[in-house]
Amino acid sequence: MTSAASRAVWFLCLWLVLAGVDPVDLPAAAAAVIAATWTSLRLLAPGTQRRSPIAMAQLALRFFCESVVASVDVARRA
Numbered sequence: 019m020t021s022a023a024s025r026a027v028w029f030l031c032l033w034l035v036l037a038g039v040d041p042v043d044l045p046a047a048a049a050a051v052i053a054a055t056w057t058s059l060r061l062l063a064p065g066t067q068r069r070s071p072i073a074m075a076q077l078a079l080r081f082f083c084e085s086v087v088a089s090v091d092v093a094r095r096a
Contacts, residue, residue, distance in 0.1 A: 021064035022055055029054040 029051045037043055 022059055025058050026051055026055045029058075 030047065033047045033050060037047070
């Protein structure tokens, strides 16, 4: 239950950052947060996460390399 609540809070924060705080949008925000939380729990069950420092380093390195390649491509096209 705490995992679902934690995820819901993060999704609500994401909604507020992207859409802003407007009372008119509260029904849409509630529906989006509920749908996102449910989908998140179905796709990644609580407690199945394994964080590996090696995998995180590989991801960071790959992200950096791909960012350089993409920026060079954009510069070439411009």
